[in-house]
Amino acid sequence: MMNSTVAAITRRIAQRSASLRQNYLEQLDRDIQRGPIRSHISCGNLAHTVAACPSGQKSNILDFTRLNMAIVTSYNDMLSAHQPYQSYPDEIKKILTEMGHSGQVAGGVAAMCDGVTQGQDGMELSLFSRDNIAQSTAIALSHQTFDGNLLLGVCDKIAPGQLMGALSFGYLPTLFIPTGPMSTGISNDEKVAIRQKYAAGELGHDALQQMECQAYHAPGTCTFYGTANTNQLVFEAMGLMLPGSAFVPPNDPLRHMLTKASVQQLVKISRNGDYRPIGRVVDERALVNGLVALLASGGSTNHTIHMVAVARAAGLILTWDDIAELSEAVPLLARIYPNGPADVNQFHQAGGIPTLLKELDQRQLLHRDALTVYGTLADYFKHPVNDNGELVWQEASTSLNPEIIAAPASQFSAHGGLALLQGNLGRGVMKISAVDPAYQKLTAPARIFDSQHEVETAYQKNEFHQDCVIVVRYNGPAANGMPELHKLMPILGNLMKAGLKVALVTDGRLSGASGKVPSVLHITPEASRGGPLSQLKDGDLITIDAQAGCLNCESDLTERHIAHQTAFPAFGCGRELFGMFRSHVSSAEQGASVLFDDAPIQ
Structure with a gap:
C-alpha cells in the first residue's frame, strides 16, 4: 500500500508527461541500440582521445571490451564544498585502473558560490549558471567516448545543472560522488544574533567578519540546510548516489571508502552488468521520492525551481501544484537550521538521510519500486559503516535525537515545509x-x-x-x-x-x-x-x-x-554575456530555464 495522494500525484505527472517522456525514452533507446559509441568513431577520433594518456590507459581505452568512464568535475580551490574534489579524479582513475578499466576528466563546470556573491553583482549570474553547467556537462560528454559518468558536484546550481546535462546523455549510467559538510563552527543562533546586531549598527565590521570566518572555516559544504545540502538529501532520496553518503565529512576515512565503492558500483551498472542508465533511473517515481524528502526535511525553496527543470530534462512535467499537494500529504519530520537549531552534522548524527527515508517508507510515502543506482530503495534505509577498513551497510535505527528527526508516529508538523x-x-x-x-x-x-x-x-x-x-x-x-x-x-x-x-x-x-x-x-x-x-x-x-x-x-x-x-545595469561582472538568458528565460514556475523551447514563458 502507498499513500493515496502520493500515488495519485505520481500518476498525474506520468500522464501529463506521457508524450514528452516517450520521446525522451525513444531517443535513449536509439542511443542504447547503437552500442558503445567509442567503438564507432574513427581512428583519428580515437587518437585524439588517447593522445595524452599513459600507455596503459591508452591500451584500455582502445580495447572496446573495457570501460572508459567520464568524470565531470566542479573542482575549484576557492570554494569550500569543491576544494576536496582536487584529488578525486586521480583517486577514481586509480580505482578504475585496478579494475582493468579507465577514466578521464571529460570536463569541468563553473562552480560559483551564492555565499560569496550575496548582495553583489555576481549574484545576477547565479541562477543562470545552472543552465550553463548543464550545457557544459553536455559538452564534456559530447565526445561520446564514455561508458559511464561520475558527477563531482554538490552546491546550489551545480548539482542540478550537472544532472540536467547528464540526462541529455540518458543512456549513460551516472552517479554523484559528494564531498560532505565541513565540521560544525559556531551555533546558528549566535550567527543570526551577530548578523542582526550588525544590521542594527550595534556591532562593527571586525566582529561580523570574525563570526563569519568561524561559521565558514574548513573544506566541505556549509553546515546549514540551504540549497547545497538540500541537493544532497534530495538526490540521495532519488537514488542518485550511494546510500548514506551525502553527509559523511570530507576527511573521514569512510568518505574515501564510499568514493571507491561509487566507482565500483558504476562499473557494476554499466552495459556489461546490471545496466541502469540515468535516463531510466530518473523517472516520475524517483522525482516524487525526491520531492517527498524535500518536503519532509523542510528543504530549500530553490528546489521549486530546480526540480521542475530537472524533471523537464528527463521528459517529465512537474508543476508547483504537484509540490503543493504533496506538501499537504507529507509531514515535516526533520528540524534542521533554519527550521530548527540543528545543523546537517547533527542531523547526520541523529540518523541522517537513511533514518529519515526509513521513517517516510514506514508511512508509505515513498515509491519502493523506484530504480536506484545502487541496489533497491530499501538499501537507502541503511547507513555505511567503516568496519575495520571494510565498508558495510547497517540498517538505520529510528531517530537518535527526536528533537532533530521525528520519532516514529510523531511529526513536527502535519504538512511539509x-x-x-x-x-x-x-x-x-x-x-x-x-x-x-x-x-x-x-x-x-x-x-x-x-x-x-x-x-x-x-x-x-x-x-x-x-x-x-x-x-x-x-x-x-x-x-x-x-x-x-x-x-x-x-x-x-x-x-x-x-x-x-x-x-x-x-x-x-x-x-x-x-x-x-x-x-x-x-x-x-x-x-x-x-x-x-x-x-x-x-x-x-x-x-x-x-x-x-x-x-x-x-x-x-x-x-x-x-x-x-x-533600469538594472546590463554590463559589468559578465552580465553583458547573459542578455540572451534574460530575454528567453522561462518563469520560475517553469524552471527558470533557457534550455527548453517548448516551455511557455510567463
Missing part, C-alpha cells in the same frame, strides 16, 4: 517550516522597493515604524537573473524583534535560508513581464495567508498602470 500561495498578485512559494504559524497570516500596507539595497537604505533611515508587507519587485529571472535577497533577512528579523509584523513578497529568491520571516518568493508572473507586482503602490493592503494559500492585494488593480521598471 513548503506552501503555494496564489491570488490577484500571482503565484509564489513560502518556506513555512521555519515560520511560526502565528506569522503565516498577515494583512498590512505595502512598502514598494525595486531592490534589496533600497530596503537596506530605508532601514538605515529608520523608516519602518508600522506593520508592513515589503515588496521587492523587478528581481525575477528576466529582470536581473533572480538574485537571492539575503541582505533582507537580518533587517526583517530585527523589525520582527522590535514587535512589528512584517512579511516579504518578491519575484526574487531566498533559497533555503529564508528563516523565520514569512516570505512569499518566486512570484509568477514576474514584474518585468507585466506581473501584478508592477502595479502596486505604497499603502496598498496586502493579505498573506500561508495556511489558506492566499496572496491578494485588497486594492483594485484592473485600472492601474504598470510602474516603470528600474
